[in-house]
Amino acid sequence: MSATAATTVGTWAGDRFAHEAFVYGTEAEVRDRVVPFVAEGLERGEATIVVASDGVRAVLDDALGAGRDDLAVFADSAGFWRGDGQQTLAAYHESMGPLLETGRPWRLVGEPTWLAVPGGHVWSRFEAVANDAFSDYPYYSLCLHDRRRLSPSLVDNARRTHPLVWDHGEVVPSPHYQPTEEFLRSVEPPWTPAPEHRESVTVTTCGPARRYVHANVVAALTDRADDVTLAVHEIVANALEAAGTAELSHWQVGGTQVWEVRDDGPGLHEAAAGYSPPSLDLAGGRGLWLAHSLADEAIVRQHGPGTAIRLIFSAP
């Protein structure tokens, strides 16, 4: 497909990922931006997917009429949040499998209304990571954000995580866009020095390390002891595989417990480590991904030639 001037997708040629944030406050704005985007997709024979709020779908329903039946998906956003960012992104990623197999471009109208639910704000990080993780996927993702429902900080995050925005009738680079690592570091907890009162052990095998973790989960996290143990185990397993030995530390900060694993193996230096969904085959990456989903926060830093990872668990 060749780029066409004055389309609803700017210079997108259908061969790579394009990611636009569209912030709206009225149905009229939706009608002006989203209806032509969808109509053009249908006209080009591209698989066109709409996962949006009731209000947006009502606008599309009215504008498309029977054409609505040609949409590949026409669904309510509310059913797509899986309770955490990892699971939601994993389901989203898996749903793209059949589309990838066609080898043809597709377009998506997505409205992550779950940004406003408790814990949903972390979705901004996955929006940032998507730019790298899905860069080779041939689709245009038009992400809607209703400024009437979302806090100013969430709207700001949308502008910082989407490389494209809609401005006066055309697709333009977002002036607020930040590279993935820069955005992630700005919203993650800061990497402060480990306190002197931390307890540390050197581990060389998984089983004893796992038992050490389980025995040292703080009382306030007893109900999550198995999950804490599994999460830390996966990080330890990665470290032992990379370096053969690792330093395992833990400490408390107020109502949270921090577990840190340091190794000197070949480093894990991707900015989006733990945020990117594992590949759809059986390759690695699932351990860190799983640990990330079980912890309340996970932070990865370069540690000399190796890696240091902190998992943070907050008491209820």
Add this chain to the structure above:
Amino acid sequence: MSAPRTLSRAVDLAPGDHASWAYDDLSGLRAVCLDTFAEGAARGEQLVYLSHRPLGQLVDDLAGLEGRDALLRSGQLVVHGAQDCSPDGAGLDAAVQVETWRSRAAASVESGYSGLRVVGDITEEIADPAHLADLLRCELAVDSMYAAAPALALCVFDRTRAGSRWREVSSLHRIQHIPGEEPAFALTLSRGVVRLMGEVDLSSVPEFAGLLQAVVESTTGLLEVDLSELDFIDVAGSRVMAGMRTAMTRAGRELFVTGVRHPAALPLREFNLHEGAAT
């Protein structure tokens, strides 16, 4: 907890048990023989000790067994070469081994003994790559036979001479002794159902992969993997199962898991192996 049972001494074994014992030197082997045969003799069991080593050395191993010579003369204690358990040169044929030991257990009872107790040194079979696959199939097959027979077996091996794959053999026993270690997991196969107990993680992936391969080669059609006694599995262990499922699917077969418990469901979910899991 459903961890494999650990033996510190070769005692408190009962009919139906199928145990493994890793030793590091001759004194370790002799200690285990004396312990278990003393217990078996006191219980009126027929005792069988077999190995590839010369018979005279086997008799010497039992020098500390009270009444050894009388036991040998009466036939309650039998010492013979491992090759004598492979009639007609059948080698380590699983079906032949099952029938051989089932018959010998029945014969022991018919002769007035309370049961049969076997100590078999399988170091040579583990160390020989040409025999290992057959040995794994035999161990898989005889486990369920022993579970239902008036017999128990203690499979002993010198881990300093057995090569790198002795952990696979050890893991085919619900009762294990490994000097200085807790056994990680055990795998059994009965009526087409694989049962896992204990903990499978990155460190046990080589053994787990080898044993699943042996199971697949020993079975046909659907394969159920029952995880109801598995205390822990991580992403690395789950990946092994997912890889085996993929290979079986290509071969027109199916692998499915049952009895998944939290938190095993979480790593399994990463590979869509968690169906029916209680999370």
